[in-house]
Amino acid sequence: MTKLQAGQSVTRETAEMERARPLVVTLHAKYLEIWPKGTRTSFRLSYDVIFDVARKRAAWFPELWTAAVDRLAPRRKRGR
Numbered sequence: 001m002t003k004l005q006a007g008q009s010v011t012r013e014t015a016e017m018e019r020a021r022p023l024v025v026t027l028h029a030k031y032l033e034i035w036p037k038g039t040r041t042s043f044r045l046s047y048d049v050i051f052d053v054a055r056k057r058a059a060w061f062p063e064l065w066t067a068a069v070d071r072l073a074p075r076r077k078r079g080r
Helices: 047-060 062-071
Strands: 010-018 021-027 031-036 043-046
Touching: 031 047, 043 047, 047 062
Parallel strands: none
Antiparallel strands: 010 021, 021 031, 031 043
8 A cells, every 4th residue: 555645646537427527536645636527626525524424424324334344255264
């Protein structure tokens, strides 16, 4: 995994579509920007806000969280 420094950023086009335009995401060290490709309007979201939303969603919909955990492959024990 690449650790982002203060002056670095990573830009990627996603497979998700918004009004027939792919979404573009730029990851910065302290926030991310997201916008539909070909537009000038972007939205900045800090990582703590994203994490808070995910935590609230897990609290409101625990069945989604447990279903995701159940889909994970079980870990194998080390053979000694």
